[in-house]
Amino acid sequence: MEKITLVKEIYTEAFKNWKSFILENYFKIFSWSCFLLIAFAAYALVYRVSTGFSFSNL
Helix, strand or coil: CHHHHHHHHHHHHHCCCCCCHHHHHHHHHHHHHHHHHHHHHHHHHHHHHHCCCCCCCC
């Protein structure tokens, strides 16, 4: 738990004084797109598992 708090503190300190509107929005868009891609991959995996897809080529 201490490591998570430390990473959070480092992250907030790194981006606290950003004044660039373009970079700030770029990273927001990038983080949301990463989240959506991970959610899409998780959905695809759950869908394949639930339909009985065989992951082995053997």
